Amino acid sequence: MFFEYLINNQAEILRMIIQHLFLFSVSTMIAIISGIFISIISTLEGYEKFGRVLLTVSGMAQAVPSIAVVALVFLVVGIGMKPAIIALIIYSIVPIIFNTSSGLLSVNAKTIEAARGVGFTNNQILWKIKMPIASPVIIAGIRSAATINIGTATIASLIGGGGLGDLIFIGIKLQKHHITIIGAVLTALIAIIVDISLQAAGKKIIPRGLAIVTK
Amino acid sequence: MIELKNLTRKYGKKIAVNKLNMTMDKHRITMLIGPSGCGKTTTLKMINRLIESTEGDIIINGESIYNLDAVQLRRSIGYVIQEIGLFPHMNVFDNIAAVPRLLQWNEKKIKSRVEDLLDLVTLNTSYMYKYPLQLSGGESQRVGLARALAADPEILLMDEPFGAIDPINRAKLHESFMSIQEKIKKTIVFVTHDINEAIKLGDKIAILKNGDLIQHDNVNNILYEPENEFVEKLLGHDRNIKALVLKKNKDYIQRDGFLVVKRGEKPEKVLDLITAAGKKSALAVDSEGRFEGEFFTRISKHTKELRLEFNDEIVSLEKNGNLQETLSLMIETGESIMPVTSNKNNFEGIINLNDIFSELGSGEK
Ligand SMILES: Nc1ncnc2c1ncn2[C@@H]1O[C@H](COP(=O)(O)OP(=O)(O)OP(=O)(O)O)[C@@H](O)[C@H]1O
Numbered sequence: 001m002f003f004e005y006l007i008n009n010q011a012e013i014l015r016m017i018i019q020h021l022f023l024f025s026v027s028t029m030i031a032i033i034s035g036i037f038i039s040i041i042s043t044l045e046g047y048e049k050f051g052r053v054l055l056t057v058s059g060m061a062q063a064v065p066s067i068a069v070v071a072l073v074f075l076v077v078g079i080g081m082k083p084a085i086i087a088l089i090i091y092s093i094v095p096i097i098f099n100t101s102s103g104l105l106s107v108n109a110k111t112i113e114a115a116r117g118v119g120f121t122n123n124q125i126l127w128k129i130k131m132p133i134a135s136p137v138i139i140a141g142i143r144s145a146a147t148i149n150i151g152t153a154t155i156a157s158l159i160g161g162g163g164l165g166d167l168i169f170i171g172i173k174l175q176k177h178h179i180t181i182i183g184a185v186l187t188a189l190i191a192i193i194v195d196i197s198l199q200a201a202g203k204k205i206i207p208r209g210l211a212i213v214t215k
Numbered sequence: 216m217i218e219l220k221n222l223t224r225k226y227g228k229k230i231a232v233n234k235l236n237m238t239m240d241k242h243r244i245t246m247l248i249g250p251s252g253c254g255k256t257t258t259l260k261m262i263n264r265l266i267e268s269t270e271g272d273i274i275i276n277g278e279s280i281y282n283l284d285a286v287q288l289r290r291s292i293g294y295v296i297q298e299i300g301l302f303p304h305m306n307v308f309d310n311i312a313a314v315p316r317l318l319q320w321n322e323k324k325i326k327s328r329v330e331d332l333l334d335l336v337t338l339n340t341s342y343m344y345k346y347p348l349q350l351s352g353g354e355s356q357r358v359g360l361a362r363a364l365a366a367d368p369e370i371l372l373m374d375e376p377f378g379a380i381d382p383i384n385r386a387k388l389h390e391s392f393m394s395i396q397e398k399i400k401k402t403i404v405f406v407t408h409d410i411n412e413a414i415k416l417g418d419k420i421a422i423l424k425n426g427d428l429i430q431h432d433n434v435n436n437i438l439y440e441p442e443n444e445f446v447e448k449l450l451g452h453d454r455n456i457k458a459l460v461l462k463k464n465k466d467y468i469q470r471d472g473f474l475v476v477k478r479g480e481k482p483e484k485v486l487d488l489i490t491a492a493g494k495k496s497a498l499a500v501d502s503e504g505r506f507e508g509e510f511f512t513r514i515s516k517h518t519k520e521l522r523l524e525f526n527d528e529i530v531s532l533e534k535n536g537n538l539q540e541t542l543s544l545m546i547e548t549g550e551s552i553m554p555v556t557s558n559k560n561n562f563e564g565i566i567n568l569n570d571i572f573s574e575l576g577s578g579e580k
């Protein structure tokens with residue numbers, strides 16, 4: 001039954017997968033870039049207070065259910081691919097901001113002082129000291145944002161975003177469970193593959209000295 | 216030479232440093248000391264402009280530091296802080312190479328510089344690829360010192376660099392720090408709250424209280440001509456004992472009044488020599504004059520005969536050590552006479568506890 005459906009609807013399913021990946025990658029990219037940018041700005045020296053507020057707000061925002069975000073965006077922006085992407089950005093930017101700003105704020109003040117004391121400029125402190133030291137936390141944020149995003153992208157189909165969500169909801173509507181299951185399994189597979197790749201990338205990016213376990 | 220002119224720093228109404236006027240001598244170590252909150256760190260950080268002054272000026276080699284770019288200024292001044300100042304994500308090599316890289320030296324020059332510096336701070340080159348988390352506190356401070364010296368700055372600022380190290384390792388770090396300074400002759404400003412450390416390491420000591428400079432003088436004058444009660448309190452009652460740290464073992468070595476024999480000498484001969492000299496023991500050296508231990512005589516319980524024995528676990532004193540350490544070692548080991556050796560374990564002579572006592576009794580010198 002599964003295979004029959006898969007083979008008969010190959011082209012359609014492939015299109016949905018690509019659409020899903022498109023929704024996911026565009027929104028995640030934008031969320032990563034703008035989330036990190038916002039966190040950097042708000043944790044600059046002298047603005048740490050703003051950074052702490054952002055940290056609290058993003059911590060609370062993580063508790064908002066995805067369906068609520070999707071519904072709100074639908075009310076404001078309407079229906080289609082664009083609103084779906086906007087909803088996904090809003091939803092996945094939260095863990096990125098939360099982790100990036102907490103990572104940047106938790107870099108030891110003495111380490112920063114030492115860097116400034118030996119002649120690092122503010123920019124060098126950010127890129128050569130703070131960002132590398134915060135990188136494990138930032139990457140953890142990106143991983144959870146990506147996983148959440150892939151799941152939430154299925155809900156985006158409710159407001160016309162397309163993707164594998166369509167398959168799931170069609171299955172539910174027609175009471176054809178195998179269709180729903182195919183949609184769900186494919187979504188889960190994508191999530192697992194993405195997470196494993198991000199984990200591998202993280203191992204490359206995170207400086208070795210931070211991964212060492214103390215004696 | 217660093218000149219502080221009317222240097223003042225206020226935080227709102229609070230005056231952290233008040234109209235400081237002093238000169239820190241070239242190639243010398245100036246210790247800043249005083250109770251917590253007296254303005255030591257603030258003073259130090261104004262020298263590399265981590266803190267800007269409210270009033271006054273700082274002149275280095277004739278030029279006001281406020282005419283220089285703050286970042287460039289910091290790259291030309293070494294800076295060492297207590298613990299965790301190392302960059303945790305960089306290995307030892309990259310930590311030490313940090314400033315040369317900011318100054319865009321080529322990698323070849325950086326590598327040989329890092330090797331030289333590790334050698335200077337007596338760390339094996341295998342440490343190059345270790346990370347800060349893998350170092351002990353003492354090793355971290357050595358790396359911190361190497362990093363500060365990387366671009367060969369003329370001035371070194373140190374803020375309680377050995378504050379978090381246990382006493383035994385701190386004493387070791389002091390020894391290497393002093394021998395390093397002997398080689399590199401930097402102008403050093405060193406913040407501490409430990410008066411013993413100030414006396415031991417400093418050429419001059421500056422004493423601060425509530426942001427005011429109370430006394431700034433060479434160590435002997437501080438010890439024996441304290442400006443006021445505050446300084447006296449800081450020094451404590453046992454000033455003569457404190458001053459022992461300034462007295463070097465090498466100046467108190469006795470070269471006669473004891474017997475020295477070769478370790479390989481025949482036991483009968485050694486026994487003869489000892490009895491002929493009317494002694495109970497003789498110090499032993501090898502053919503190259505290195506200290507080996509002590510022969511001593513003992514009357515056997517059964518035969519009642521005089522027997523010769525050898526002790527190779529005799530603790531010896533370092534020629535460059537100071538009398539304070541020597542005194543505590545003597546108390547610890549229960550010996551009133553101890554052999555002195557130079558760096559390669561060459562036997563130099565002995566030090567007698569009585570000489571230390573007469574030093575203590577002599578007071579001002
Ligand atoms: N950023 C600041 N804002 C307000 N007051 C400050 C600030 N930094 C320092 N102070 C005050 O200035 C005074 C001098 O501080 P400083 O750090 O120089 O003391 P210190 O002598 O180094 O003390 P410690 O031995 O505890 O390190 C203290 O009373 C401190 O509370």
Ligand SMILES: [Mg+2]
Nearest residue numbers: 255256257374
């Ligand atoms: Mg301080």
